[in-house]
Amino acid sequence: MSSKRLKGLVCAVVVLVTTWIMLAAPVFALDYNRESLVGADFSGKDLTDSEFTKANMRESNLSHANLKGVRFFATNLERANLEGANLSFSTLDSARLTRANLKNANLEGAFASNAKFEQAIIDGADFTDVELRPDVQKLLCEVAKGTNPVTGRETRETLYCD
Numbered sequence: 001m002s003s004k005r006l007k008g009l010v011c012a013v014v015v016l017v018t019t020w021i022m023l024a025a026p027v028f029a030l031d032y033n034r035e036s037l038v039g040a041d042f043s044g045k046d047l048t049d050s051e052f053t054k055a056n057m058r059e060s061n062l063s064h065a066n067l068k069g070v071r072f073f074a075t076n077l078e079r080a081n082l083e084g085a086n087l088s089f090s091t092l093d094s095a096r097l098t099r100a101n102l103k104n105a106n107l108e109g110a111f112a113s114n115a116k117f118e119q120a121i122i123d124g125a126d127f128t129d130v131e132l133r134p135d136v137q138k139l140l141c142e143v144a145k146g147t148n149p150v151t152g153r154e155t156r157e158t159l160y161c162d
Contacts, residue, residue, distance in 0.1 A: 043081075063101075104149055108158075112136075126151045127158040 030050040037057045046066040053073045057080055064084040074094040083103045092112040097120050104124040111131050117140055124146035132140070141161035147154050 104146075106148060106150055108151065122155060124148050125155050125158075126153050127155065128153060130158075132159075 030047065032055050033051050033053045035052075035055045037052075037055055037060055040057065040060045042065050043061045043063045044065060045062075047070055048066055049069040050067075051071045052075050053071055054075060055072075056076045057072075058076050058078045059080065060077070061081045062085050063081045065082075065086070067082075067085050067087045067090055069089050070087070071091045072095045073091050075092075076096050077100050078096050078098045079100060080097070081101045082097075082105050083101050085102075085105045087110050088106050088108040090107070090110045092107075092110055092115045094114045095112070096116045098116055099119045100117075101121045102125045103121050105122075106126045107130050108126055108128040109130070110127075113131050113133060115132070115136065117136060120140075122140060122144060126148040127140070128151070137159055141156065141159050144155040144159050144161055148158075
């Protein structure tokens with residue numbers, strides 16, 4: 001093989017490897033603590049392990065976002081769209097999810113002690129292993145219905161409704 005052809009082949013491999021690294025690079029967690037993000041659009045984004053502590057995210061769009069391990073401690077998510085979002089292992093402690101859309105969301109393993117879910121839409125949401133106060137669990141059981149399309153679990157069963 002000629003040296004010119006070998007250089008061309010090496011260049012092609014370098015370009016391929018560089019492109020692969022850029023596409024396969026891990027997502028870095030972002031810090032949005034105490035930010036005003038009213039009406040922000042994070043739909044479909046990968047925000048794994050990001051921080052939104054005490055942020056104002058009222059009416060934000062987080063539909064179909066990967067929010068695995070995200071910290072929403074004391075975050076205002078009132079009327080936020082979380083439809084189809086992956087909230088597994090996230091922290092929702094003291095978060096306000098009043099009138100939020102959690103349709104088909106996966107909250108498996110989330111910590112939601114003291115979270116407010118009044119008038120939230122939870123059709124098809126998966127609450128497997130979610131830590132909730134008993135009064136909040138009772139409130140959610142009153143409106144729970146549907147099956148999560150990703151996990152295949154019924155919302156009422158994941159909430160241990162009677």
